Amino acid sequence: MPKPLVLASGSEIRAEMLRRAGLSVAVMPARLDEDSVKQGMLAEDAAPRDIADLLAEMKAAKVAGKRPDALVLGCDQVLDFEGALLSKPESPEAAVAQLSEMSGKRHKLLSACVAFDDGKPVWRHVGVVTLSMRVLSPDYIEDYVARNWPSIRHSVGAYKLEEEGSRLFTTISGDYFTVLGLPLLPLLNWLAIRGEIAT
Numbered sequence: 001m002p003k004p005l006v007l008a009s010g011s012e013i014r015a016e017m018l019r020r021a022g023l024s025v026a027v028m029p030a031r032l033d034e035d036s037v038k039q040g041m042l043a044e045d046a047a048p049r050d051i052a053d054l055l056a057e058m059k060a061a062k063v064a065g066k067r068p069d070a071l072v073l074g075c076d077q078v079l080d081f082e083g084a085l086l087s088k089p090e091s092p093e094a095a096v097a098q099l100s101e102m103s104g105k106r107h108k109l110l111s112a113c114v115a116f117d118d119g120k121p122v123w124r125h126v127g128v129v130t131l132s133m134r135v136l137s138p139d140y141i142e143d144y145v146a147r148n149w150p151s152i153r154h155s156v157g158a159y160k161l162e163e164e165g166s167r168l169f170t171t172i173s174g175d176y177f178t179v180l181g182l183p184l185l186p187l188l189n190w191l192a193i194r195g196e197i198a199t
Ligand SMILES: Nc1nc2c(ncn2[C@H]2C[C@H](O)[C@@H](COP(=O)(O)OP(=O)(O)OP(=O)(O)O)O2)c(=O)[nH]1
Pocket: 008, 009, 010, 011, 012, 013, 014, 029, 030, 031, 059, 075, 076, 077, 078, 154, 155, 156, 157, 159, 160, 161, 162, 165, 179, 180, 181
């Protein structure tokens, strides 16, 4: 009998991706102090993928205790730009500065997902995508942020690929869903193998 699925994330796009795939999912955001965990791991020179993986596990663990009956998914996405870990821009000005820095260069998005069952981690995956940003004019960056701030403020890269953000890139090497924040295909593969979803 398939177990109930709980997404320990406040990310609308993650819930939307799962629901659009036909999965019934309950949302229970974990509400962690991510910044202090990130700062602690960066102080120990942790790799971006390890930071994303640990945060995803911590979010899943926090909610798994409340829902022992369910499969609980914790997620986290980090942006690796030339070895630095960027976070969601806190203001339109910060978004303009971040996009200006990334213009004409490549960065990576790493989307981690960890699944808990019976109070312990039973599956994990970190999806990695390399994005090549085109050279953007300062005027366009200003206009782009002014037009899209209410939407892009929730994205770690200050863009949404499924919206005007697609215009920022010349190539993307990796999985579309991973850019949006979830390694959806590996997750669906695992759920199918476990018999949690029909195929
Ligand atoms: N719709 C959309 N969202 C994006 C895109 N790129 C990144 N994101 C979002 C996905 C996540 O919601 C967010 C990454 O931040 P986090 O991994 O910390 O998740 P968030 O704070 O949203 O929720 P959570 O910490 O899981 O409760 O950025 C994109 O291209 N499109």
